[in-house]
Amino acid sequence: MKYNTLNASSRFDSKLSSVLNNSIWCWKPARSEALVEIQCHLPDVPLGIVDKPVWHIARKGSYACSDTWEFFRDKKPDVVWWHLIWFPLAIPKQSFILWLAVQNRLTTGDRLLVWGFQGDVNCVFCRHGVESRDHLFFECSFSSRIWLACLQRCPFIDPNSDWQSLLDDGCIHWKKKTLAGILCRLVFSSAVYNIWRARNEVKFQGHPKSEEQILKLILWEVRNRISGSSRFNKTRENIRICQYWNLDCSVLH
Incomplete structure (x- = not known):
């Protein structure tokens, strides 16, 4: 110069x-x-x-x-599971945690071991074995009972699916913008988020939540999110879903 x-x-x-x-x-x-x-x-x-x-x-100069x-940004091909995380009515904080979970980037016990951590890495809920992503969602007996209770109100998800099967099924069957598709994704993301949050509260604060408390949070979040929308058609299936979730049918049109 x-x-x-x-x-x-x-x-x-x-x-x-x-x-x-x-x-x-x-x-x-x-x-x-x-x-x-x-x-x-x-x-x-x-x-x-x-x-x-x-x-x-910029395209317009401003x-x-x-x-x-x-x-x-580093441009890469779209992943097949993106619509499980980012979708209409998604709750951003839950989408972020689910995004980490799908990529196995949560700081679970098995990953801490790889990093040389010497402390307790067993599951904080059931205390059986090393905590991992797949164990926490939903192989653990504690989280499994919460998940099965959620599925009683969401019969569109196979209760016998493991983590990878849930992702595979979700990529095929949950991507539509129907009430059932949105509901499945909300239940999934809310369950992952609230179980992970409960895990952290036990691990770092020593404040365990009961299965009933976690389930109540999941159901409340899903119901509250759908109640604030009116984008769904008034079909027999959607009326039945509203009955399952004690939703006012005013969300249908």
């Missing part, structure tokens, strides 16, 4: 106005071939118009967070 300014016979802190006089370029004689080439192109630069900032990576994100 200093080399170029010296070649232009200008100070290092010079402004553009120092080489303009009444909208006419008035450069001092160039001292390098590079500067000669630059000055040859200057007549093509329009003068006499108001300057304005242009965000070149700053947009979405355009900036698209420019800087």
Whole structure:
């Protein structure tokens, strides 16, 4: 930068106005071939118009967070399970925890062992074996009873499915924007979130919750989320779902 300014016979802190006089370029004689080439192109630069900032990576030239994100992010193919996490009526904090769980990035006991952790890594609920993602959701006898209780109100999910089977089935059968599809995803994300939260409360605060307390939270969150919507058609299946969940049929139209 200093080399170029010296070649232009200008100070290092010079402004553009120092080489303009009444909208006419008035450069001092160039001292390098590079500067000669630059000055040859200057007549093509329009003068006499108001300057304005242009965000070149944006489609419209003005700053947009979405355009900036698209420019800087590492683009990869869509994963098949994205609609299990991000969907209409999804609860953001639950989607985030489920997103970590699907990728097996929660700090479960088995992962802590890999990192060299020397403390207790057994399941805080049943105390049987090392805690893992698949154990916590829903091989553990404690979390399994909560999950089965949820499925009594959500008969669209196979109660015998393990974690991977739940994901596989969900990617095929839960992706529609029907009441049943939204309900399955809400139940799944709320169950994962509240069981993980209860696990942390036991592990870090020593405050265990009962199965009934966790189940009540899950059912309340799902019911409350659906009650605030009116996007579903009034079909026999949807009326039956409303009866299962004690929902006012005003959510149907």
